[in-house]
Amino acid sequence: MAGVLGRGVAGVAWILHAAFIGFLVLGGFLAWAWPLLLVVHVGVAAWGLWIVRTRRPCPLTSLENAGRRRAGLPQLPPEGFIPHYLEGRLYPRTWTRGVEAAVGAVVVVSWVGAGVLLL
Template identity: 45%
Template sequence: MVARALAELVMVVHFAVLAFLVVGGFLAWRWPRVLYFHLAMATWGLLIVLFPFACPLTWLENELRAAAGQPRLVNGFIDTYIDGVLYPDSAARLVQVLVALVVIASWTGYRLKRRVEQTSPTRPEAWR
């Protein structure tokens, strides 16, 4: 029972990590230090897409599911929960490209926002 609950928790965390991968750059606009963590997560996500690295969260979920007597994820997290569920399997590459473009747009916006903040005259704290 505990292993199953932990497997479900890992699944939820995995979804949260993927959501952060998409929107983390935009969060950095408000909280700049988030960008460092987002850069690390985006790098890891890119490596998993380009090379056959195993995701540690998928591995952990599989181990917990096996301990709970449940079947392991046959094709990995994204193939099990996202591909064919949120979009058709045939659109997987398109979705990967769109996610990459969203991440690049968030980083570009972050950089532009910082540049404007550095070049604009200082405003009183009450105006911010």
């Protein structure tokens, strides 16, 4: 039973992580239709920037690892979710800094667009 619960915790953490990253990248554009989301998106972007700049572990990675341990599955690498699931799969590892810069640019563009639409 512990294994099933652990897999569930790990799966929920994975879904939350993926949703967080998706909202980080695209949430500013959602604010074009729902302006109150811009406040939430600023917080999410600040957290994402802090994680990227400091290379600190994300609490969702810790949660996923706790579930994985309980299920008897291998842990994520110390680098965390993005290096494990995205780097080398979605884009080459050598592109990491460029991808981070591109995500930052997308966020800025979404905020400029939100500013134009909301003012």
